[in-house]
Amino acid sequence: MLSKELKNILLKVQKPGRYTGGELNSVVKDSAGIAVRYAFCFPDTYEIGMSHLGMKILYGLVNEREDAWCERVFAPWLDMEKQMREHNIPLYALESGDPIKDFDLIGFTLQYELCYTNVLNMLDLAGLPVRSGERKALTPIVIAGGPCVCNPEPLAPFVDLFLPGEGEEVTNDIIDLLKKHKALGSTKQEFLKEAAKIQGVYVPSFYSVEYNPDNTVKAVTPSNGAPEKVKKRIVSDLDNCYYPDKFVVPFLEVVHDRTTAELFRGCIRGCRFCQAGFLYRPIREKQAKTVDGQCRALCGSTGYDEISLCSLSTSDYTQLYPLLNGLLEWTEEDRINIALPSLRIDNFPEELMQKISSVRRSGLTFAPEAGTQRLRDVINKNITEDVVMSTVKEAFDGGWTAVKLYFMIGLPTETLEDVEGIAKLAQKVVDEFYHNPNKPKGKSVTVSVSASTFVPKPFTPFQWEAQDTPEAIAEKQKHLFESNTTRKVNISCHKVYTSVLEGVFARGDRRLADVIETAWKSGCKFDGWDDVFDTEKWEAAFENCGISPEFYASRQRSFDEVLPWDHMDYGISKSFLINENKKAHEAVTTPNCREKCSGCGTNKLNGGVCHALCKGMA
């Protein structure tokens, strides 16, 4: 399946296993009987893409169909891209080795804004024009899903249709429709018109955007019968929703190389900075026995020796203890570890904790997110210093010597005092260790502080806020380093400019497409990789297009401004977000969804049902 040409270059690049395919459980079909060939593209490296659960779900789901074949495509690393371009090898899909330009659907998943240039680069490597208007034929249709689709505007000219929300149902709808139109010999326009009628499909070329003299959006007007507001799709019943019983098992070591179990979607916490917490609402839980069955099937088909229980805030899962008890019944004997990546350690029974590997291996992690109680109230992060201190105390009692703390810099209303609070809290954790009579003898403590930069995101209460300027962030980072007086505390911060860029695209409009294309043409790609990211090229791209990044990143919006993503409907009511924003500025917290529903509105997408409210699901 690998051509001689490809084999020749494979030994000249790092990690050729990224580009060969042929992994266990990858699906190879006879293309003769296939009506729709689907290239699922992850615009980052193989190792990152292969760790992504959404891709595994949709890959399995499409391949269940006899009339469709889904294959995987990742962004080739720089060395491979160079070889491919030199030898005229177009971007191909891993299963068949066939060039993806001949496929019917090319789907991208947009997990983070900094992958946008990779989308363009992959289309170009495939041998396709990057702008959808220049791709005249019915196929390939370029589609995109994933969290960034909540504001897809910066990519609007490149992608034929976006799929806001969850992909399980709408993917099949699109495949059915495309199959029909291929048989009919329809034009691309005819297909897109029909597609726009499906809930959860956004055809950007059917919407025209007008701007005010001050550069804000004046109006977004649909045409061709497309809906005024595009409502996201969700899956109502996770117990009966498709979940793969096989994962492709990579030969290479990838970031998350294990069985992943999804416990629920959504989050009851309502942290005001967290986009995922709002985007994936309403809350829908899976039954413990469903999860258990899925884990058994996956471990059996992959041979993995680790299960990761994955959800936004895993300990909020109402059936966590029954699930863990059930899993431990068979995993211990089979030497399978269980990892809980996002754990709130408060109230976690000790004997269960002992058996859970993540805690054992990586030490304790905490995400207070802000250094003072006032600021934690602003962002609605319901974790008090007392809880942090009592938990680290217990941990030190139990012999731990390493604690990792996650914070953000640049949160709304933040002052230098709040920044200093980060160093102080870390210092308190160090002190706690030395005051603890039961601390491990002869050992010292390390507290790692990771301070990322806050980026305001659409569909959060902070979507109107100004992002800190690069200068302000740099000053705060400097202040944080200066506030730290002990060598027991290690502080690491994110690069400033990449956060600004992320902020620009997160809340950007269509005019940014030119900047993305210009930057890409000048050589920008893999912008999420610090060692590849090129600040100067990006600055030049903004300048050449006459667009100021500050307008998008560091400008405070008013509540009545038309936002570029206002025509996307994620079920969250704007009045709820406004109310949350006002409460944030008064430092008033909102109870979590299990205590009280705050009327975010997303339950309407699910016939009024939100599992945050059902106590003890049957």
Added chain:
Amino acid sequence: MRSVRVWLEKDGRAIYTSHLDLNRCMTRAVRRAGIPLWYTEGFNPHPYLMFPLPLPLGQSSDGEPMDIRIETDMTDGEIFDALSRVMPEGFTVKAVREPWDKAGDVAMAQYLITLELADAVQAERTAAVIRSLIDGGELTAEKTGKKGRMKVVKEIKLSELIHRFELSWEGSFIKISAVLSAGSTVNLNPALMLDALCKAGGFEPVYTEIRRQKLLKSDFSDFE
């Protein structure tokens, strides 16, 4: 607990699996097969699974030995069947046997090297060049190694490590059958030898394939 030597053919896309990745991949295969591996004792128990002579990336093999320790009374035949059902693409179980020789007994390996040249004329000329280089007995290669923290470039005499060398050509293809030193102390990677030949002879094949055919002991008998 008992030890078993599994012989695996490695071919196709699987040849791009590095040694480290292969270990992980085979541990999972044994798990899928439902064969209970024996775990080492101690603080960080891990299953016992090792390859007496790791195969370099990009080379195929007729039969790679893989030693595992298992805790089961499954017969060799049952293990053969169970493993055969779960192998990833490119791997075929050829045999399951008691490990007869010690891993350290590997002294040489026999390879089949196929070179494709631009055309038949080139192939004939190249074949002659290779022959004279081998017959000359002066072939050397550079190998970077480490001396403490320093990187050092060592010149190694290849002729001492080449124990048999047969060559034939047909059309634009050259086939070389070679027995080279192999093992944990002295080992000659055929790719290194090939590079040295290309450099010294000033030729460049359009395509190359290297296949390990068997492992030998110091008396040229098969490693089993």
